[in-house]
Amino acid sequence: ACSTTAPTSNAPGGGSSSAAVTKSKIFMAPKFTGLAYFEVARKGGEQAAADYGIDFQYIGSDKAEATAQIATLTNAVPQKPNALVVSAIDGDAVAPALRNARQQGIKVVTYDADAAVDARDLFVNQLSYELAAKTMLDAALLNSPQGGLVAFISASPTAPNHTAHVKFMKQLIDNDAKYKVFKYVDTVQFAGDDATKSQELARNLMQAHPDLKVIISSSAVSAPAAEQAIIDAGKGGQVFATGVALPSSVRDFIKKGHSKAFMMWDPAELGYVATVVADQLVKGKIAGKEGESVDAGKAGKYTILKDGEIDYNKPLIFTADNIDKYSF
Amino acid sequence: MSETYAPAPGLFERLGFTGGAAALRIRYLGVIGFQLILMVAFTSLVPRFIGWPNLQSVLFTAAIMAIAVCGQTIVVLTGNLDLSVGSVMGLTAYVVFDIAGHHRGLGPYVVLMALVIGALLGLLNGTLVAVLEIPSIVATLGTLSIYRGFVSFYAHATEVTVGQLPPWTRAVASSRLLGVSSYVWIALVVVILIGLALRWLPGGRTVYAYGSNPKAARSYGLRSTRIVIGAYIASGTIASLAGLMLGAQVGNINSLVGDGFELQVLAAAVIGGVSIWGGSGSVYGAAMGCIVLATINNGLVLLGVQEFYRQLIQGAAIVTAVAIDALVQQQVAARLSRRSVERAAA
Amino acid sequence: MDTPQRSDSSTGIPRLEIRSVSKRFDAVQALSSVTMTVEPGEIHALVGENGAGKSTLVGVITGLHQPDSGTVLLDGEELRVRSTQDARRAGIAAVFQDPNMFPHLSVAENIFTGQYPMAGPVVNRPLMSRRAKEKLSALGFDLDPDQMVAGLTVAEAQFVEIARAVDTGLKLLILDEPTSALTPDEAAKLYTLVRRLKAAGTSIIWISHRMEEIHLLADRITVMRDGQHVRTAPAADLDDDEMIRLMVGRSVVLQAVPNDVPLGPTRLSVRGLTRPGVFQDVSFDVAEGEIVGVAGLVGAGRTEIAQAIFGLAPGLEGEVKVDGVTVRPTSPRRMAAKGVSYLPEDRDAEGVIAAMPIEANIALPSLVRLGRWGFMSRHKERELAEQEKSALSIKGRLEDLVSSLSGGNRQKVALARWLATRPRVLLLDEPTHGIDVGTKAQVHDIMRNLARKERMAIVMVSSDLPEVLAVSDRVLVIRQGRIAADVPVAEATQESILAAATGRIPEQGDAA
Amino acid sequence: MRSILKSYSWELLLVVLIGAAFVWSSMLSPYFLDPINLANSAAFFVIFAFMALGQFPIVVQGEIDLSLPSILAVSSVTYATLAVRGVPLPAAVGAILAVTVAMGVLNGVLVARFGLPSLAVTLGTAGAFRGIAYIIAGAAGVTGLPKQYTILGRMWVWILPVWVVLTVVAAVAFAVLMGATRFGRECYAIGNNRAATRMAAVRVVRAQIGAYGLAGAMAGVAGIVWVSQYQSARGDNADGAILFVLTAVVLGGVSIKGGSGRALGVGLSLTLLGTLQTGMQLANVPGTSQTLVIGALLVIAVAVPTLLQLITSWRRKLVGSTHADQLHHDGPPSLRSAGESPLKGR
Numbered sequence A: 001a002c003s004t005t006a007p008t009s010n011a012p013g014g015g016s017s018s019a020a021v022t023k024s025k026i027f028m029a030p031k032f033t034g035l036a037y038f039e040v041a042r043k044g045g046e047q048a049a050a051d052y053g054i055d056f057q058y059i060g061s062d063k064a065e066a067t068a069q070i071a072t073l074t075n076a077v078p079q080k081p082n083a084l085v086v087s088a089i090d091g092d093a094v095a096p097a098l099r100n101a102r103q104q105g106i107k108v109v110t111y112d113a114d115a116a117v118d119a120r121d122l123f124v125n126q127l128s129y130e131l132a133a134k135t136m137l138d139a140a141l142l143n144s145p146q147g148g149l150v151a152f153i154s155a156s157p158t159a160p161n162h163t164a165h166v167k168f169m170k171q172l173i174d175n176d177a178k179y180k181v182f183k184y185v186d187t188v189q190f191a192g193d194d195a196t197k198s199q200e201l202a203r204n205l206m207q208a209h210p211d212l213k214v215i216i217s218s219s220a221v222s223a224p225a226a227e228q229a230i231i232d233a234g235k236g237g238q239v240f241a242t243g244v245a246l247p248s249s250v251r252d253f254i255k256k257g258h259s260k261a262f263m264m265w266d267p268a269e270l271g272y273v274a275t276v277v278a279d280q281l282v283k284g285k286i287a288g289k290e291g292e293s294v295d296a297g298k299a300g301k302y303t304i305l306k307d308g309e310i311d312y313n314k315p316l317i318f319t320a321d322n323i324d325k326y327s328f
Numbered sequence B: 001m002s003e004t005y006a007p008a009p010g011l012f013e014r015l016g017f018t019g020g021a022a023a024l025r026i027r028y029l030g031v032i033g034f035q036l037i038l039m040v041a042f043t044s045l046v047p048r049f050i051g052w053p054n055l056q057s058v059l060f061t062a063a064i065m066a067i068a069v070c071g072q073t074i075v076v077l078t079g080n081l082d083l084s085v086g087s088v089m090g091l092t093a094y095v096v097f098d099i100a101g102h103h104r105g106l107g108p109y110v111v112l113m114a115l116v117i118g119a120l121l122g123l124l125n126g127t128l129v130a131v132l133e134i135p136s137i138v139a140t141l142g143t144l145s146i147y148r149g150f151v152s153f154y155a156h157a158t159e160v161t162v163g164q165l166p167p168w169t170r171a172v173a174s175s176r177l178l179g180v181s182s183y184v185w186i187a188l189v190v191v192i193l194i195g196l197a198l199r200w201l202p203g204g205r206t207v208y209a210y211g212s213n214p215k216a217a218r219s220y221g222l223r224s225t226r227i228v229i230g231a232y233i234a235s236g237t238i239a240s241l242a243g244l245m246l247g248a249q250v251g252n253i254n255s256l257v258g259d260g261f262e263l264q265v266l267a268a269a270v271i272g273g274v275s276i277w278g279g280s281g282s283v284y285g286a287a288m289g290c291i292v293l294a295t296i297n298n299g300l301v302l303l304g305v306q307e308f309y310r311q312l313i314q315g316a317a318i319v320t321a322v323a324i325d326a327l328v329q330q331q332v333a334a335r336l337s338r339r340s341v342e343r344a345a346a
Numbered sequence C: 001m002d003t004p005q006r007s008d009s010s011t012g013i014p015r016l017e018i019r020s021v022s023k024r025f026d027a028v029q030a031l032s033s034v035t036m037t038v039e040p041g042e043i044h045a046l047v048g049e050n051g052a053g054k055s056t057l058v059g060v061i062t063g064l065h066q067p068d069s070g071t072v073l074l075d076g077e078e079l080r081v082r083s084t085q086d087a088r089r090a091g092i093a094a095v096f097q098d099p100n101m102f103p104h105l106s107v108a109e110n111i112f113t114g115q116y117p118m119a120g121p122v123v124n125r126p127l128m129s130r131r132a133k134e135k136l137s138a139l140g141f142d143l144d145p146d147q148m149v150a151g152l153t154v155a156e157a158q159f160v161e162i163a164r165a166v167d168t169g170l171k172l173l174i175l176d177e178p179t180s181a182l183t184p185d186e187a188a189k190l191y192t193l194v195r196r197l198k199a200a201g202t203s204i205i206w207i208s209h210r211m212e213e214i215h216l217l218a219d220r221i222t223v224m225r226d227g228q229h230v231r232t233a234p235a236a237d238l239d240d241d242e243m244i245r246l247m248v249g250r251s252v253v254l255q256a257v258p259n260d261v262p263l264g265p266t267r268l269s270v271r272g273l274t275r276p277g278v279f280q281d282v283s284f285d286v287a288e289g290e291i292v293g294v295a296g297l298v299g300a301g302r303t304e305i306a307q308a309i310f311g312l313a314p315g316l317e318g319e320v321k322v323d324g325v326t327v328r329p330t331s332p333r334r335m336a337a338k339g340v341s342y343l344p345e346d347r348d349a350e351g352v353i354a355a356m357p358i359e360a361n362i363a364l365p366s367l368v369r370l371g372r373w374g375f376m377s378r379h380k381e382r383e384l385a386e387q388e389k390s391a392l393s394i395k396g397r398l399e400d401l402v403s404s405l406s407g408g409n410r411q412k413v414a415l416a417r418w419l420a421t422r423p424r425v426l427l428l429d430e431p432t433h434g435i436d437v438g439t440k441a442q443v444h445d446i447m448r449n450l451a452r453k454e455r456m457a458i459v460m461v462s463s464d465l466p467e468v469l470a471v472s473d474r475v476l477v478i479r480q481g482r483i484a485a486d487v488p489v490a491e492a493t494q495e496s497i498l499a500a501a502t503g504r505i506p507e508q509g510d511a512a
Numbered sequence D: 001m002r003s004i005l006k007s008y009s010w011e012l013l014l015v016v017l018i019g020a021a022f023v024w025s026s027m028l029s030p031y032f033l034d035p036i037n038l039a040n041s042a043a044f045f046v047i048f049a050f051m052a053l054g055q056f057p058i059v060v061q062g063e064i065d066l067s068l069p070s071i072l073a074v075s076s077v078t079y080a081t082l083a084v085r086g087v088p089l090p091a092a093v094g095a096i097l098a099v100t101v102a103m104g105v106l107n108g109v110l111v112a113r114f115g116l117p118s119l120a121v122t123l124g125t126a127g128a129f130r131g132i133a134y135i136i137a138g139a140a141g142v143t144g145l146p147k148q149y150t151i152l153g154r155m156w157v158w159i160l161p162v163w164v165v166l167t168v169v170a171a172v173a174f175a176v177l178m179g180a181t182r183f184g185r186e187c188y189a190i191g192n193n194r195a196a197t198r199m200a201a202v203r204v205v206r207a208q209i210g211a212y213g214l215a216g217a218m219a220g221v222a223g224i225v226w227v228s229q230y231q232s233a234r235g236d237n238a239d240g241a242i243l244f245v246l247t248a249v250v251l252g253g254v255s256i257k258g259g260s261g262r263a264l265g266v267g268l269s270l271t272l273l274g275t276l277q278t279g280m281q282l283a284n285v286p287g288t289s290q291t292l293v294i295g296a297l298l299v300i301a302v303a304v305p306t307l308l309q310l311i312t313s314w315r316r317k318l319v320g321s322t323h324a325d326q327l328h329h330d331g332p333p334s335l336r337s338a339g340e341s342p343l344k345g346r
């Protein structure tokens, strides 16, 4: 009585793809609930749901653990959503759960943090890794035009997007003339999206490298926390933290002139695009093939690239001039 | 057998450490020795380590933890644990600063509010442990989830941003006195005050007595329920102060602030020689434990060592600390019992 | 002997009056309608078998237990105490049977717990130390008041407890078996103290199993049995036999039974056993069927020697042979496998597992035999337990928890678990410590039986000299970790043993 | 009959709660009663079940092991690394078991042989082992395992995933181990009174090291389960799982003070927690509420017996008789094993 395939459930419900679906049911699963960033993206998803008549649900655990997200996804499948929009906390560990969902005819779109390529249909990347790296370095240049020593704080050694960002930044500093003014500290520190830890690292990095000019982090928690630590250490205006941050959390720094620039994208629009893409997959408007183009309405038009990646690629650099335009 | 005895003054006695008091004091020396070894090692590898700016940075990192560890120490002295420290810190930080952000005129009442919230959370912990007799590790494991759950409920995935914090709290967080951060001074004051209270106030002595032998304490009419609840209220109140300071220091406060602090604080207490079985140890040792942890973290960043190794080294430090501690205690016990033999022989 | 003294307050109101007090613990009726009085300034001995309810009565008087019914009156007024602190305020203090120390705290703090001398809102620690020292010196005991209690010997700890209880202006002082851990010298100091307090008008309740000290001290004696008051009489009216008869409901005599069975070859042989700083060069032999009594002052190292032979002390020098085969005593398990067993002196902490049933306790050391491949047979376990239970006539059902038994029965369980392994050498450490005379005689019979019939070699460590003389075939005396005398029982007297133990009179050729 | 009911009252309570949770879950979500889904959800709890079963004898002995999730991480990354390198399956499994048992034994030696407090020791080794896992896995983790190494993750026995079946087998094995073997009896004895057990010629140190080694092996197997279910491994695997594991053990009626508890209870509590979580997730209850429910369940369930006792005593007090002193029989000190009289300092 042993078999290597799971018996599939034949409970009633949606799920059976491609057949004309008029109102799609889409679940959005962030890495974990409780972070402001994902909450903004959720607003975008809800906007898309309103615009396109989608049955939208926001699901997830408040624990930043892979097992918790896997449980969430596993239990999403029997509810027969037409699509899952997922930011993967551990892209490889959640892959089997996502593959299972796909086998059941559920479309899977990742946003923010990708899963294994064969575990999802499409990945809406906020910024291609290289563009993200460039933008962060541009923000660093705005802060410290004369360049100087850069240190990186990453979320965790196991977060692929953070790792890729650091890798590209190092390459750009090594090879791109524009960023030649920078040097970098080779060892990457990890703060696990924890504000306290980020601050401690920022302080220790400043001690370790008296000539440190910039701390760059692609964690929206770490970058503002590090800036705060710099200010409290009395180094505001001499050392800068930059990288990804919600405008709301850095408005104060920029207005007070401690910092010149942080970067991000519009998470709400990212959530919007991801939800619309999922909806169109469900409705059969797109097949998810390379080269296809996607019309996300008021959020613009995009092209599907290699490996099912859609680059949202609208970096924002927040400076004193524009920060008041952003309300998230 | 002679009527009285006066053992020949050994090294310990000549240093003023007599009898059992020596046991406790030697345990301090253990932590201090550990810290010295770390400092020598780091200085020889990275001379900048010993520079004043760096040391002051280490102290600043240790400050909030040193405050939180005081509360944990009081609870551990009673033979219990408080695993909800991190959640209490997070809850107070978020809730209080959220309210303060909406009611600008609160001023220093913010602190009062925080302390009251902390005391109430502590009261709940204490009631679960002392009245409902739930083993403390279980009870506070539960409230760890419950308190954290409450913050994320309350926060609704939004942040209290720097701009919303009362400016004076930020001012305290970044201010300095005699070249040292105010936080370090606050921590120093709190640690000393609590240390003094534990040593000189009847309530403090009662905590030690209860932790040393709960059954005897009860038979001497010490109110066990009151002592345990009191310890938890103290822990909650102190944690809320730490949470308030942490919130002001972090600036942007989300519902996850303070997560995992409980284990850091427990580790610091253990490294600082606070006996996990209750009845012995001191807040000074525990505060030293915080400095040890901060030193390890700082030194490794200075050395440019990868994060992976930090966990490894910190874990090894904890094990080494308890091992040394046990060794010292055994030595002391052996010494004392041998002295009894000498007495019998005298 | 003093005559009962009705001093100062000649109003005739008793100092303490207990009126039909009852107290029940789950299944046990510990006290049933006990009525008695204690007069001002008298020493009132309270005697009774183990489990008679003496300690429970103390608990009721001092607020440790709340009686189910009945009242306690102090100087004619109803006493309402809910803790020992309340009792203390009312003028009642007690030294309890179970040690109630705070091992991590200093001697001074142990003495003043809950009633610290204050200087405003803070504890006046220097004053506390000074007063502690005074109190101890008043007892003739000069201890460093800042020393940690964990490092004290049992006797020292006992004195700290006494110092804590004794106070000027006490109305009633209760001492529950205060001398069980003391040497005769130390006990004598306590007697002096108690007489002094009595002279100052304090009433004293003295609980003891030692007949001689009861006769030495008591004005009146109250006998209890099975939670009931049996009789109160002036000490002069009760002789030993009568008292024992009242306690047990029959007469028991502790007397030597001459050994009529010849001894066999040497079973246990110890040569040059040394643990530096604890005991040195201990050598002796025990033959099949022989009972060797080990006497000595408390702290002389008897327990340490017995435990070392049982494999509890690593780093040992010397040689141990069982039936001619050399065994290295490295662990209890190893020694048990070689047929050596050890009954610890601290029954509740080491002898039994109170929260487990009788059967599980009895079977624990025999688990290896009770099944195969690591499994154990419940059936065999019960069989074994039943057998031992009836052999030692232990009360209760097999599935009852040991915690529900009285001290004597617990001791029997502690012994039964070893007898079940059919040992060849039995090391007994204070086998009758804190046991009433009735059970004591029973235990002695069991020991004789084991030696004579089962051919075991028995080593009995005991501080009870009459017992040593009554049971042993040979007596070893330990002093400062060395064998000070090794004599056949016929040549030993209480005086000669004491002399060897204290080393006061360096006589008798045997002294090492 | 009555006494059986009484001695199994905790398990009965759990069964009732499971029934209630089933009804509640099926009302919350129409998808809950789908057997395939139930089986899938059960598979999710296998990892926790293995760790909880491993933890169980240790807790019965009155100790604790916080390092199991870290051992799992070492296991998963090592297994995945070996798999990617093409080491034959049996050799890989053998190596994993050897490594994880060794880690468990290390804990056991530190706790039992050197007498260090288990909470502190395993807090330390939890960090150290996690560091090792990161070092082995490197930054990216390990993926792309050959199929045969993860085959068990996709195998079904009739209507159940093979791992679920193996978990049930393991649970039964632990029930037998703790209920009918010498080792089990020794565990209970040690948990009740370590000193007396040692005096009864039981090889206490060996039994304790054995329990830790066994727990290590269980965490090792859990690591293999992880890899076979998730087809990848990273250094942070199962980080934070210890709270769930402890919750399962304690809710299963295993006293954290040691000496009591049954495998049946642990199995039932896992079922209860699984039912609740699955039900809530199927109903898309927000994560925060889930945390709150589980935390509250833990506290309330453990408090119920004392609460009932309190209520009866209050009632009795109202009626007039006083049994209040019985309530305070043995107080709340956590992790204090009964036999270790602190006075016996030697």
Ligand SMILES: Nc1ncnc2c1ncn2[C@@H]1O[C@H](COP(=O)(O)OP(=O)(O)OP(=O)(O)O)[C@@H](O)[C@H]1O
Binding pocket: C025, C026, C028, C029, C030, C048, C049, C050, C051, C052, C053, C054, C055, C056, C057, C097, C404, C405, C406, C407, C408, C434, C436
């Ligand atoms: N806390 C308790 N819980 C349950 N039973 C108890 C408790 N305390 C005492 N008992 C029981 O009450 C009875 C009287 O015990 P108590 O300690 O008063 O006897 P005792 O006369 O002091 O004996 P001993 O000479 O051994 O000290 C015994 O059967 C004992 O088992």
Ligand SMILES: Nc1ncnc2c1ncn2[C@@H]1O[C@H](COP(=O)(O)OP(=O)(O)OP(=O)(O)O)[C@@H](O)[C@H]1O
Binding pocket: B336, B337, B340, B341, B344, C150, C151, C152, C153, C154, C278, C296, C297, C298, C299, C300, C301, C302, C303, C304, C305, C345, C463, D343, D344, D345, D346
């Ligand atoms: N609680 C204790 N802490 C430290 N040392 C102790 C303690 N109890 C006893 N000792 C010391 O250990 C040594 C040996 O004591 P041991 O108990 O073996 O003596 P003993 O003759 O068996 O006395 P007892 O009659 O109490 O059994 C003594 O020097 C004693 O002072």
Ligand SMILES: [Mg+2]
Binding pocket: C054, C055, C056, C097, C176
């Ligand atoms: Mg008694």
Ligand SMILES: [Mg+2]
Binding pocket: C302, C303, C304, C345, C429, C461
């Ligand atoms: Mg002894």
